[in-house]
Amino acid sequence: MRVKTLVAAFLVLALSIISTTFTFLALRNKSWSTQAYYFDRDGTELGTTQITPVCVLERSPLYRCGLPHVYANGTCVISDCAFYKPYGQNQTSCRSSAEYGRPWSENVLAQGLLGMSLECQEVHYAGNLQIAAVVFLTLGLCMTLGLLLVAIGLEARQSKQLSSEASHDSNHLHQSHHSAPYIVAILLACLYIGALMQILAQYFGVLGLTVNATPNADTAVGAVHDSDYNHFVADSWAIGQGLSTYATIAWVSALSCAAVAAPVFRTPHFAKLL
16 A cells, blocks of 8 residues: 555545544534523613623524523523433423423423424434434444554555565455455445435424524513513524534535545446446
8 A cells, every 4th residue: 555545544534533523523512503692781672782692592403401581680590401312202302292292382481392393303303313424424434444454454464575475365365355345335325324414414403493493582582581571682593513513524524535535445346237
């Protein structure tokens, strides 16, 4: 293996590590979307004189909080925050009224832990697709590491061809790894599928956690108790770090890894059908 090829192989490994790391970070990050709450002591109607929010509500497919309690003295308390399992009734980060057995309108006025049916469906898709992305990209990392170790081992053996016996061992070793091109094909499939799963998770995350997220700003203001409503304002749901930065880095690095791996490692040659 030439030096340039070896450097390219390590680049594939580095990109695979980056994609796997950031897809895990996206999975565990609680800030896929945020909703800021402001309290204006000066009494302006829209709270424009207070730039810094008194508290920020965060959500992800696996993390959800109840509505914050904003008081007249400007303090804010966010309660009922927890990470949820990605499966099971009443165990996900978004529970519908049918699952909980309580009208959604009553819940909004109480804690804000329930979501609308469409919202919960999109959040469930985002969470499941994110888990699928983690699985495929982790498999890709394991195969990338294995291929790199095999390539280094072959290079070390072939560099010691000082006798016919060493040459025979090298040829035998080469023949014993004739299935490596098919492993490369599986590696590329895992990287492309993992990147696709991450893109879809990001897409449904934008829909379920920002576009269709509840409660919206007006509902949140009306649901907050013990506060002077003329001095309180809630912002719309915005895309957070997990949904924008982590998820994007994960699928971009996965596609880059596949693009570099294809010419570096030997891929199988299939017979043409036509």
